Amino acid sequence: MTNSFSHENQSILKITQLKDVVAGFSTKNGGVSKSHFESLNTGLHVHDDPEDVINNRRRIADFLSFPLESWVCAEQTHKDRIKKVSRLDAGKGATEYLTSIQDTDGLYTGEKGLLLVLCYADCVPIYFYDHDKKLVGVVHAGWKGTVANIAGKMIQRWKQEENSAIESIQAVIGPSICENCYVVDDYVVDQVNKHLHKSDDKPYEEVSKGQYRLDLKKLNRQLLLKAGLKQEQIHSSSLCTSCHSDLFFSHRRDRGKTGRMMSFIGLKEES
Numbered sequence: 001m002t003n004s005f006s007h008e009n010q011s012i013l014k015i016t017q018l019k020d021v022v023a024g025f026s027t028k029n030g031g032v033s034k035s036h037f038e039s040l041n042t043g044l045h046v047h048d049d050p051e052d053v054i055n056n057r058r059r060i061a062d063f064l065s066f067p068l069e070s071w072v073c074a075e076q077t078h079k080d081r082i083k084k085v086s087r088l089d090a091g092k093g094a095t096e097y098l099t100s101i102q103d104t105d106g107l108y109t110g111e112k113g114l115l116l117v118l119c120y121a122d123c124v125p126i127y128f129y130d131h132d133k134k135l136v137g138v139v140h141a142g143w144k145g146t147v148a149n150i151a152g153k154m155i156q157r158w159k160q161e162e163n164s165a166i167e168s169i170q171a172v173i174g175p176s177i178c179e180n181c182y183v184v185d186d187y188v189v190d191q192v193n194k195h196l197h198k199s200d201d202k203p204y205e206e207v208s209k210g211q212y213r214l215d216l217k218k219l220n221r222q223l224l225l226k227a228g229l230k231q232e233q234i235h236s237s238s239l240c241t242s243c244h245s246d247l248f249f250s251h252r253r254d255r256g257k258t259g260r261m262m263s264f265i266g267l268k269e270e271s
């Protein structure tokens, strides 16, 4: 329930709960990008110098012992498409945005030696691990992906297509914007309400007429519970990407001109 992420070094936070899995989140520190992207920007699509981004990604690849040729990256579009990937996808989007898996915000695999990578600047990374079937996955959930229930859809997919037993799945909610930093309007809250029963705890609070603080981590936890996970199967980071300006880029705080952190998850070759 508390902080599931610990510092590996200035650039990498690793998830402590998931055994046999390399999983975590990058910080904004220890890279070569300049200006708005100082310094460990991992986003190839944000008009940073691509050579700097690739250099940054190589540093992370070295830290994790997963070369860029083993990375699988997606063209994220704030929707709910989830793609199962394989060795045939290795290297897609790793050094060129154009080769990313198209129109996809969730990736999973059962193959070892692949690193699933998605980019963020406030949106919620949610990691999945089935220790029985040896499946790893990750989704990118901003408010749109969250209300499209991309988190619940990963669970459904694993149950239906991979024969996952619900009790073998663990989920980890990563660093992302907190409710104090994230105010939304009625339009968003109306879509949140579609997922909630009257008796459910509200993941938002009205702060002024038509303006609400929204806790996306809490809402995603609620959606994972509705998908069948138990509280003890869901871990969460308390870190906020906007509050912690020393650690993270934040799209809201930096008014759109900023870099991206990346989530990563992969099964080690030897496990």
Ligand SMILES: [Zn+2]
Binding pocket: 177, 178, 179, 180, 181, 240, 241, 242, 243, 244
């Ligand atoms: Zn915050």
